[in-house]
Amino acid sequence: xxxxxxDVEEKAGSYLEVRGVGKxxxxxxxxxxxxxxxxxxxxxxxxxxxxxxxxxxxxxxTGLVAPTEGMVLLxxxxxxxxxxxSLARMGAxxxxxxxxxxxxxxxxxxxxxxxxxxxxxxxxxxxxxAVGLADEKKKKVGVFSRGMLQRLGIAxxxxxxxxxxxxxxxxxxxxxxxxxxxxxxxxxxxxTGKAFxxxxxxxxxxxxxxxxxxxxxxxRPAYVGDLKAIAEYPYYFHLRCSPADKAETVFTQVDxxxxxxxxxxxxxxxxPDGRASELVKALVTAGCRVHExxxxxxxxxxxxxxxxx
Amino acid sequence: MGYRRLLAGEILKLVxxxxxxxxxxxxxxxxxxxxxxFEMNAAKKGVAFSTAAPEQxxxxxxxxxxxxxxxxxxxxxxxxxxxxxxxxxxxxKNQKPIEEQDLKxxxxxxxxYWRVFLKNLIHPGALPVPGGRDCSGKGAESHKENEAAxxxxxxxxxxxxxxxxxxxEGLLSLLVGNAYAAENQGSGMxxxxxxxxxxxxxxxxxxxxxxxxxxxxxxxxxxxRSVFNGLRFTYLTVYFAxxxxxxxxxxxxxAQVFASEIAHGTMRTCxxxxxxxxxxxxxxxxxxxxxxxxxISCFTLLALLIGVLFTGYGNLMIDSDVIGNVGKVxxxxxxGALILFFLSSAVIAFSLMPLAAFxxxxxxxxxxxxxVIGISSIVYFILYSLGGLDLFKDxxxxxxxxxxxxxxxxxxxxxxxxxxxxxxxxxLLMIGGLVAAVNYLFVRRDIYT
Numbered sequence: 001x002x003x004x005x006x007d008v009e010e011k012a013g014s015y016l017e018v019r020g021v022g023k024x025x026x027x028x029x030x031x032x033x034x035x036x037x038x039x040x041x042x043x044x045x046x047x048x049x050x051x052x053x054x055x056x057x058x059x060x061x062t063g064l065v066a067p068t069e070g071m072v073l074l075x076x077x078x079x080x081x082x083x084x085x086s087l088a089r090m091g092a093x094x095x096x097x098x099x100x101x102x103x104x105x106x107x108x109x110x111x112x113x114x115x116x117x118x119x120x121x122x123x124x125x126x127x128x129x130a131v132g133l134a135d136e137k138k139k140k141v142g143v144f145s146r147g148m149l150q151r152l153g154i155a156x157x158x159x160x161x162x163x164x165x166x167x168x169x170x171x172x173x174x175x176x177x178x179x180x181x182x183x184x185x186x187x188x189x190x191x192t193g194k195a196f197x198x199x200x201x202x203x204x205x206x207x208x209x210x211x212x213x214x215x216x217x218x219x220r221p222a223y224v225g226d227l228k229a230i231a232e233y234p235y236y237f238h239l240r241c242s243p244a245d246k247a248e249t250v251f252t253q254v255d256x257x258x259x260x261x262x263x264x265x266x267x268x269x270x271x272p273d274g275r276a277s278e279l280v281k282a283l284v285t286a287g288c289r290v291h292e293x294x295x296x297x298x299x300x301x302x303x304x305x306x307x308x309x
Numbered sequence: 310m311g312y313r314r315l316l317a318g319e320i321l322k323l324v325x326x327x328x329x330x331x332x333x334x335x336x337x338x339x340x341x342x343x344x345x346x347f348e349m350n351a352a353k354k355g356v357a358f359s360t361a362a363p364e365q366x367x368x369x370x371x372x373x374x375x376x377x378x379x380x381x382x383x384x385x386x387x388x389x390x391x392x393x394x395x396x397x398x399x400x401x402k403n404q405k406p407i408e409e410q411d412l413k414x415x416x417x418x419x420x421x422y423w424r425v426f427l428k429n430l431i432h433p434g435a436l437p438v439p440g441g442r443d444c445s446g447k448g449a450e451s452h453k454e455n456e457a458a459x460x461x462x463x464x465x466x467x468x469x470x471x472x473x474x475x476x477x478e479g480l481l482s483l484l485v486g487n488a489y490a491a492e493n494q495g496s497g498m499x500x501x502x503x504x505x506x507x508x509x510x511x512x513x514x515x516x517x518x519x520x521x522x523x524x525x526x527x528x529x530x531x532x533x534r535s536v537f538n539g540l541r542f543t544y545l546t547v548y549f550a551x552x553x554x555x556x557x558x559x560x561x562x563x564a565q566v567f568a569s570e571i572a573h574g575t576m577r578t579c580x581x582x583x584x585x586x587x588x589x590x591x592x593x594x595x596x597x598x599x600x601x602x603x604x605i606s607c608f609t610l611l612a613l614l615i616g617v618l619f620t621g622y623g624n625l626m627i628d629s630d631v632i633g634n635v636g637k638v639x640x641x642x643x644x645g646a647l648i649l650f651f652l653s654s655a656v657i658a659f660s661l662m663p664l665a666a667f668x669x670x671x672x673x674x675x676x677x678x679x680x681v682i683g684i685s686s687i688v689y690f691i692l693y694s695l696g697g698l699d700l701f702k703d704x705x706x707x708x709x710x711x712x713x714x715x716x717x718x719x720x721x722x723x724x725x726x727x728x729x730x731x732x733x734x735x736x737l738l739m740i741g742g743l744v745a746a747v748n749y750l751f752v753r754r755d756i757y758t
Contacts, residue, residue, distance in 0.1 A: 064580060065755040088583035098574030102325040111318050114582055156578070 015039040016061070016164055016195060020070035023056055031056050031219045032069070038212070040163060043186070043196040045206045045227065048216030054199040055095060057216070058168050061197065062092045074164065088114075090164040097153025101142030105133055105152055108141055115160055127159035128152075130185050132178060146173035154182060158189070165189065167198045171205055183209055203297060237276055239267045239283075240292040247288045254282065315584060315592040319566070323596055328565045332558045336608050339554050343546045344615065539617030540625035540646050544720070546612045547605075547650070551657055551716070552693070559601055559661040560685040563668035564678040566593045571676035577756050586752045594744065597665050602658035609650050625720070649719050656716040660736050663709045664689055666743030673750045712736050 015037050022032035031053040038044040046054045059065040061072050063079030063086060072079055079086035099108040109124045128134045131151035136144075144152065150173045157165055165186075171179045179202065186196055186209055200206050206213075206227070213227040223230060236259075241247045244265040251257055251269070257279075259270035271279065276295065283290050323329055570576040579589055625646035668685040675681070692708040695701045705711045715732030718725055 059756070062581060064577060066753070084583045084585055086583075087581060092581050094577060094581070096574065098578050100322060100325060100575060102327075103321075107321070111321060112578065112582060114584075 014075060014163070016075070016197070017073045018057075018061065018070070019073070021057070021060055021067045021072060022069035023053075023060060023065065024068045029219060031060075031067075031216075034070070034214070034216070034221050036212075036214055036224050038164075038195050038197055040193045040195050041190055042212065043190050043198065043210040044212045044214070045210040046197065046199045046214045046216065047206070048199075052216040053219040054216055055168050058092070058094055058166050058197065058199065062090065062094060062166055063087065064094065089162055090166055091157035091160050091162045092166040093153040093157040093170060094166070094168045097149045097156070099141045099149070099152060099156075102140060104138050104140055105144070106137040108152070109156055109159060112156060113159070123159050123161070124155075127155035130158065131155045132181065147175055147178065150174050151178060151182075158185075161194075163193070164195045164197070167196065169199050169201065171200060171202045179205060235273075235295055235297045237267075237269045237271065237279075238292065238294045238296055239269060239280075239290065240265055241267070241283055241288045241290045243288065246286060247283055250279075250283050250286045250288065254279065312588055312592065315588055316595055319592045319596040320599075323562070323566065323600060326565050326569075328558075328561050329600075332561065332604055333607075335558065336550070336554060336604070337611075339550060340546060340608070340612060340615065343542075343549065343612075344619070539613055539615075539619070540650075542616030542619070543609060543612040543650060544625060544646075546616070547609055547653070547657075548717070550605075550608065551714070555601070555605060555657060555661055556664055556689050557682075557686055558604065559597070559665050560668040560682050560689070561678075562597050562600055563665040563685075564672065564681040566597055567669045568672035568676045568678045568681040571672060571756075572678065580756055587748055590744070590748055590751055594662070594665070594669075598658055598662060601661055601665075602655055605657050606651065606654040609654050613647075613650065646720070653716040653719050656719065656733070659733070660713040660715060663713070663736060663739040663743060666740055666747060667709075669747050670743060670750070673747070673754060709739050712739070 016039075017037045019035050021034045023030050024032075034053075034057060036044065046057060048054045056065060060067045061074075061079065063083045066080050074086045074089055077086045077089075099105075100111070103111065105128065106124060109127065110120060113120045113124060115123065125134060125137075128137050131154050133148065133151055133155060136148065141149070141152065150170070154167065154170055157167060170182060170186075174182065183205055186198075190196060190209075196209070198206070198210065210227050212225065213223065213230065214221055215223040215230075239247070242265050244262070244267075247265075247267065248262065251260055251267070254275075256275045257269050257271045259268075261268040269279075273295075276293065280290055280293055567576075570579065580586065664685065667688070668681050671681045671684055689710060693710040696705040696708045696711050701708075712732045712735040715729055715736065718729040718732070
């Protein structure tokens with residue numbers, strides 16, 4: 001469980017609990033045995049390959065889909081028994097953002113505004129500004145690009161400033177600039193006590209934002225816990241040097257290489273970030289020629305595969 | 310969050326949806342077709358129902374269209390012969406019999422019942438001609454009624470004329486026949502289409518008719534424009550719209566509000582709001598009902614406006630057979646018809662809701678607007694058609710279409726209140742049942758799209 005250290009008082013209220021949730025469609029189980037908790041001020045990410053049940057899980061959390069086993073409790077309220085109370089505590093973006101194409105961005109958000117009418121304009125404009133769509137507020141959504149639509153979906157999820165934000169692949173279709181902006185926005189919101197549950201395929205985005213992770217493999221949890229624990233070395237070094245045998249000898253002599261894979265004169269090495277230059281120096285001293293040395297991040301798929309294996 | 314805000318949101322969505330504009334356009338086209346349909350029908354018979362001047366009755370649609378527009382502008386600018394002042398004159402003139410010697414004078418007073426007579430020629434099949442062929446298809450019945458009426462001698466040929474208890478087209482046609490026969494020294498006319506334009510609009514026949522009507526002591530119903538006027542045009546237009554157009558629009562709107570939203574994923578966004586699904590359902594049904602009522606009301610009002618502009622105002626006469634336009638006159642309503650049209654708009658909109666609920670039910674089975682519109686329409690038309698066949702008379706009570714025409718009972722005098730209430734009750738029960746089924750599916754449904 002993610003929040004084992006949570007004190008008793010906190011456990012009484014401000015967190016989302018997913019307890020043994022599963023879903024079977026027809027006779028096909030698509031999700032099973034999922035349990036975790038997310039408290040205010042935390043960011044929890046759900047990772048998994050396509051079809052692993054990530055979006056189904058978010059749908060169950062938001063009450064769009066009823067679980068066939070287990071339960072979800074949002075601050076003690078079940079989204080399936082009291083959807084009004086639970087949805088009043090969460091903003092969500094599930095799947096591809098869907099808005100009315102014949103209506104402007106502002107009108108769309110206004111249509112979905114559930115708070116006091118007096119505050120609507122301020123909140124909607126703040127949300128649009130945060131995702132860079134303030135200037136496009138009068139444009140009909142039908143002419144929006146995929147990235148703009150995604151940002152509008154995020155604005156929709158965040159405009160009420162609800163304590164729980166559920167986002168299904170929020171950076172899908174969003175360019176790098178706005179991905180970074182989104183990350184900053186979410187981080188600010190987390191710092192003000194909002195809880196985020198995110199699915200994403202953007203590893204860097206997840207690494208810089210989330211503290212805890214659930215990895216799903218074929219609908220079953222492969223790992224639930226601290227993200228940094230599985231991604232202590234979320235990168236590797238790719239080296240191409242010759243002669244390869246001499247280089248391999250050097251690698252066996254140093255004690256800071258955690259993992260080494262050789263493919264001809266190419267090596268894939270896992271080692272602490274600060275030791276890379278030291279290793280290259282050792283190779284050169286030993287008479288090796290280093291043709292290439294590049295630091296590369298593991299993809300989420302790599303991580304999932306590692307955990308699944 | 311209040312239901313009113315949900316409803317306002319649904320209204321805004323519908324206003325921005327294509328169907329909001331397409332539906333009135335379809336109705337406008339239909340109204341135009343109805344107008345031209347009547348014009349064509351009239352033109353085939355050598356007359357134009359909305360044409361003012363006899364010399365324009367060439368049988369040409371173009372000419373009759375032109376004259377219709379001309380007549381419309383005449384009416385708008387108050388130079389119509391159907392002006393209230395003229396109608397008063399007409400009434401006054403009618404009460405004052407034209408002397409026989411007037412027939413020999415050169416002046417032909419332009420009474421408006423001449424116009425009524427022309428209207429009547431649109432339906433020449435209604436002629437129960439004494440001594441001639443009955444074109445109504447209800448010969449025995451018509452003759453029986455005619456014979457039962459007190460007979461009077463009409464100057465000219467001695468043909469019998471039913472007494473004043475009859476009213477409407479049949480009697481007026483009879484007058485025409487007698488007028489023709491009297492002028493031609495015959496024993497009666499054989500059929501209305503036998504008239505030539507020249508014969509029809511000869512001053513002699515015109516004068517003969519005026520004389521006959523002036524001395525016949527006819528009921529006001531006959532001469533106060535009840536034969537074919539704006540109200541009758543509106544009734545027929547709404548009737549056929551109810552059968553053919555309103556159901557299509559209803560399923561299109563229901564498909565827009567439900568199937569389209571599910572298909573495009575916006576239903577998912579709606580369901581992420583902190584409201585109960587039943588509230589969303591109620592708001593959506595509310596907007597379908599409200600829109601249909603508004604649309605039908607506006608359409609009826611427009612049909613009334615156009616009908617009155619083109620064909621004048623008067624009593625609403627409804628035949629027992631709406632489509633045939635022949636036979637015994639079932640009811641004649643006065644100005645009360647206006648309020649009945651408004652009420653009927655509400656009843657029609659309400660009666661269409663089972664169809665809307667059925668379309669919504671289909672939306673959950675397969676959320677594709679085209680599929681929902683297609684299947685709903687086919688089911689409606691099949692049931693409506695089968696319900697009209699004697700073969701299915703024993704099981705037609707099972708068809709929801711059987712109970713949808715309760716609005717027509719509003720126009721009956723005296724009104725069959727138990728039957729009307731019964732039909733509405735069945736419609737209410739059907740709506741309740743279907744909405745309950747929809748609600749059951751909607752609340753339990755997993756939203757994946």
